Amino acid sequence: MYESVGGQLPDDVERSLLRHNGSGLTVILPPEFTLLGVEDILENRAAWLK
Structure with missing residues (x-):
């Protein structure tokens, strides 16, 4: 994932994604x-970079 994001995430963000991978539909x-989960983060980042 580091290559896709373009760097290392803050430790607390990485731990949260490893444990929960977003909140799904839970508000x-x-x-x-x-x-957002990992896949959604990467999709949003790709869209933002365009």
């Missing part, structure tokens, strides 16, 4: 935000 942050 955890208002207003109606969810945490």
